[in-house]
Amino acid sequence: MRPIGREAWVPRRLPGNVRRFRVDYPRRGLQGPLRWAPSWRQLLGLALLGLGALAALVGYVYSTVHVTDVNATARAEANVYYWADGTQMVSVGPVNRQNVPLSDIPASLQNAVIATENATFYTDPGFSVRGLARAVVNMARGQEVQSGSTITQQYVKNTYLTPEQTLDRKLRELCLSVKLSRSLSKQEILQGYLNTSWFGRNAYGVQAAAVAYYGMDAKDLDPARSALLAALLKGGELYDPSLSEAHHRRAEARWRYVLDRQVELGYLSKAERATYTVFPEPRPESVSTSLSGQTGYLVDVANKYIKNRTGLTTEELGRGGYRIRTTFDKAEVERLRGTVEEVTRESLDPARRIADREVQIGAASIRPGDGAILALYGGSDATEHFTNNADTAGVPVGSAFKPFVLAAALQHGVRSDGVVARGLPVTSGSFYDATGALTSGRAPRLLPERAGVGAGGFRSGEAGAPSGLPTLRQALVRGDNGVYSRLGEDVGLEKVRDMAVGSGLLPLSMASLEPSFSVGTSTPSAIRMAGAYATFAADGQQSDPYSVTAVSHLGTPLEGLDRPSSRQVLDPEVAREVSGALRDVAVDAMAPDAIRALSPVAAGRTSEEDRLPASWFVGYTDRLSTAVTVFRSRPGTDGLLPLNGVGGNESGRADFLPLRVWSSYMTTASRAAE
CATH class of the missing domain: 1.10.3810.10 (Biosynthetic peptidoglycan transglycosylase-like)
Known part of the structure; x- marks a missing residue:
């Protein structure tokens, strides 16, 4: 019987004096379970073999891994959007x-x-x-x-x-x-x-x-x-x-x-x-990484502005890592959203009235003299209604366009083939006489008693237009399309278009230069309308609307995002006279109490004569210029649906909706600013 500790590998004599090693396992000379028990030499050999294999594996892995192999998720970084006050609005990105x-x-x-x-x-x-x-x-x-x-x-x-x-x-x-x-x-x-x-x-x-x-x-x-x-x-x-x-x-x-x-x-x-004994309760989970509600519309407007000003592509912006400071005022956005929802809840009943279905509202509010977009309402929910109603095209502006016609007439006069009696300049008191000639009327006078404004000082009447012929100011208040269609022709439709574009409307939104051009066949967005009316509020100083004040990427600021410069596009006296005429529109549209709460206020609106499938109300104070539009559209169809019967209003215009939204929002915003 061989001892347990004998050699595990035994050499054998082979022909030609060649030795061959074999593993003595199961072990010879032993009986029972001992035959299967490895010797210490075998165990040591196996351990060394295992360690060698492990070392080889580690060496191989060490030589093949590279520090630069960062996985895609670890590289992903969100774009973070901030409110105007610097607090975070939303984090957008896969991570x-x-x-x-x-x-x-x-x-x-x-x-x-x-x-x-x-x-x-x-x-x-x-x-x-x-x-x-x-x-x-x-x-x-x-x-x-x-x-x-x-x-x-x-x-x-x-x-x-x-x-x-x-x-x-x-x-x-x-x-x-x-x-x-x-x-x-x-x-x-x-x-x-x-x-x-x-x-x-x-x-x-x-x-x-x-x-x-x-x-x-x-x-x-x-x-x-x-x-x-x-x-x-x-x-x-x-x-x-x-x-x-x-x-x-x-x-x-x-x-x-x-x-x-x-x-x-x-x-x-x-x-x-010992000074830290009170548990620091975190706030409830509230940081949004969702584009629902109004957030998606705000991000959409900010992204468009960034791409236009910096040249970034959608792909580059989508890679993440950008810190974006916007002009949006969180309180104003929430106030505008709440106002729209309250007005629609009180005014529309889509369950009972078919006309109340597919009603869309868009709104935007801009700071005059600056161009900063403070708030917008793009629709009910950006994740469900994808079109941004505040920045959409295709909605005709109607009579809310007429102030640009009046401004062009006051700034440039009429063509040489037009006649101004006695060589006097065109004023808001001018009127077309019985012969069809544009005649300068006497200067407008204040009639606060007639408007019920008291000491408000709004111009609400005109003196001297014979036979009840409407002055340009009165025609603006009444929505007289005939007067403004003719005035646009006499001034020159090119000059009217240039005035509208100079005030802030986009050239691509301008309709063809036909007689109806002066009465609002163009389709600007609510953002651009609010910005253009802000030009009148700023005494003729035009500032392009902007929504982003700064962007940085990996700590490096992006260039091209300086605040747009202002430029004088019409004489201050002209802007003030347009504002005076628009104050009459506001007096005519709103109750005197509302006027007093917002004084001074100037506004333009669509009229019953427009007969267009959209309704607008645009107005401003010295602090805010706000545009509201209402229309009906159905996904998957072209064009707009009629407004007849919206809100139970049989007039077919539904003008009350944008007026209610505008006046309620502007009133609460004015009170909040006090």
Whole structure:
């Protein structure tokens, strides 16, 4: 019987003095189970063979992985849009992430994360031997290959690898962590980790998390709030305190541990720790990453403006990483939305009246003298009604176009074939006499008693037009298409068009130069109408509407977004006279009490003579110029549907809808500004 410890490999004599080794297994000379028990030499050989294979595998993986192989998700960054006051409006993109430099991440947050996630971060080689051993044990047990990784390993997992847990992925993670530690500084790794980690609430990175939980930038976090964000790295779905009482208990316990752990490691003194005893309750989840409601329309207008001014393509903008500061006033947007919804709820009954179905409303509000778009209403919901009613074409403007005809007449006079009696210039008091000649009437006088305005001082009457012939001012109030159609011909339709375009309407929205041109066959948007009327409010200074004040990409500001410059497009006296005539329109359209609340106000509107499938009301104060349009359209069909019977109004015009929206919105906006 051979001893147990004899040689495991026995040489045999072969012909030609050649030796051949064979493995003595099952082992000869032994009986029973001992034949199958490997010797220590065999065990050692197998161990060395396994270690060699593992070393070869690690070497191969190490040589094949590259630090530059960043996965697409880790590169993805949202475009973030901000309200005019700098607060975040919406984050748009496949991943809600906004990368920030480490200098914008407070030391309190950096320390909290290191203390709880990887206390040896600044000294380890990028991986944890203990964690690696745990992963091997888990693999041997058939469990998931995971462990408590270092910050470097977690950054690698976030940035360079796909999420599945396999041995190959774990080896790649280890090798990449070592390579990364050799090629990047610890500060760079920490910055990358904090910008790629998930914090719950669909927030990736500390900047998105700070906004999602506290509505502030990461740089403004204090140690208490920093401790909660560090706690969330354990699992946002488990530690978001707003989800349930159990979540709140877990979050608070973890928060206290984060603070205590910092004391233990010397990042916080006991005295400073003692000042943080009240749990920093985060706000309810409210940061929008959705384009529903009005948000999609606001983003649409901002994107169009950016592309027009900077040359960015849709594809480039869609890659993300842009910070976009808009002119939109959150309170005004909400006020306008609420007004439209209240008016439609009170005025329309689509369940009972077919005419009340498919009614569309568009509105925009602009700051005169500046051109900043403060608010708009594009439709009921940007995710359901995709056309932006505030920025759409194809809706004829009707008599609301006539102020541009009057302005052209006041600015340029009439053609040489027209006659102005006694050589006097055209005024808003001019009228066509019985012979068809444009005659200058006496200067308009104030008749506040007639308008019921009292001391408001609005012009509400004219003196001297014989035989009841309407002056240009009166024809504007009454919506007399015949007078303005003829006036446009006498001034010259080209001059009228140039006046409208010079005031701010787009050339592409202008209709063909036919006799009906002067009475509103053109189709400008509500944004452009509000901007053009703002030119009258600004004494003839025209400013193009703008919706974005600044854009940066990866910290670099984009050029071409300076505020549009203003230019004088008509004489101040002309603008003031047009405004005076438009104040009469406002007096005629609205109750005296409303006029007093908004004084002074000037407005234009469509009239019953227009007979167009749209209704407008456009007006301004010294603070806001707002345009509202109402029309009917059905998806999948061309053209507009008639307005007959909308709201139960048998006149066929439904003029009351834009007037109600305009007056209600402007009144509440005026009160809010006081």
